[in-house]
Amino acid sequence: MNIIVTGGAGFIGSNFIFHMLKEHPDYRIICLDKLTYAGNLSTLEPVMDNPNFRFVKLDICDREGVYQLFEEEHPDMVVNFAAESHVDRSIENPEVFLQTNIIGTATLMDACRKYGIKRYHQVSTDEVYGDLPLDRPDLFFTEETPIHTSSPYSSSKAGADLLVLAYHRTYGLPVTISRCSNNYGPYHFPEKLIPLMIINCLHDKPLPVYGEGLNVRDWLYVEDHCRAIDLIIHNGKVGEVYNVGGHNEMKNIDIVKLICQALGKPESLITHVTDRKGHDMRYAIDPTKIHNELGWLPETKFADGIKKTIQWYLDNEDWWQPIVSGEYQNYYEKMYKDR
Ligand code: NAD
């Protein structure tokens, strides 16, 4: 089995490549990644010498390059993680989100149509469903919840999802889509809540909580997400959407306090800053379908996963230090200086 994994130098894609090479040692994995600010080749160092692995630096919007790769590799499957993934950046500059997340998805699927494919899998997000109110804990996102987006990021992901389903209906492309809740774990880029708070804590820097910090996210350990995608691409029904999440809802402020406590830092580091524009209040996934159809359940409890994650950042300063001391500094200044 030859699988092209796009965006494999990023957070979830890299964890997925490690998972696949371990669980399916006879598969060949070809990682296609543009290496944007969020892509880090050093992440893939442990598998670079694996004869069943190939890295190709390429933009998913580069039609000629993508077609050439298909001619070289004859992939059986494509798993598309490549995306601009940060909501705050999409609020600053939506254009690149439309380009990569929508046009890039279409380009990959055109290659699949041209050369033939057993499965195209789109890694989507629960953010396509918009948000839920805080005072209705009985409500959850199911696969039938209407698409109702809030940010340029989630709109671009929803646009891509609609295209994927349209390519299935119009051209019969064998597609699946997964919509997962917030992931956490190793190799998470430090602009996102959990790694940002861990690293700021380690530097005794202020911990910038947007608004009151009452927004709720449904956190899933990244390895559980990777297992879910592995199951969907092998056993999922073509043309179907699968929600992925582990009923682990937490308020942002509670996550930040927990990180302070775990690292022995005072909560006085917490600084409430101006809220994100259009900030979604609550995400909560109903994972009944993937559980009933594919037998998936999360394996890592949050209490264990967050401990492992904090320990990973303590042990792997070599990975994040070059990131936070480079271009990231300018990003941080711009986003948080006068907030
Ligand atoms: P990330 O930002 O850490 O990584 C994205 C990767 O895509 C990077 O390696 C980057 O270089 C690459 N990339 C970006 N533009 C590209 C392009 N034009 N061509 C080729 N490669 C390109 O993202 P992540 O958090 O790992 O998310 C991966 C996917 O999962 C995304 O599609 C995201 O929407 C989705 N998702 C993320 C989460 C989460 O909590 N992080 C949850 C649900 C779904």
Ligand code: DAU
């Ligand atoms: O739900 C899935 C989505 O989760 C994915 O589709 C996105 O790619 C991924 O980035 C993530 O989106 P969020 O916006 O939920 O994640 P983020 O880590 O940016 O923020 C989590 C919450 O924390 C959110 O309510 C905003 C808040 N926050 C974030 C940062 C970076 C803060 O309060 N302070 C911060 O500095």
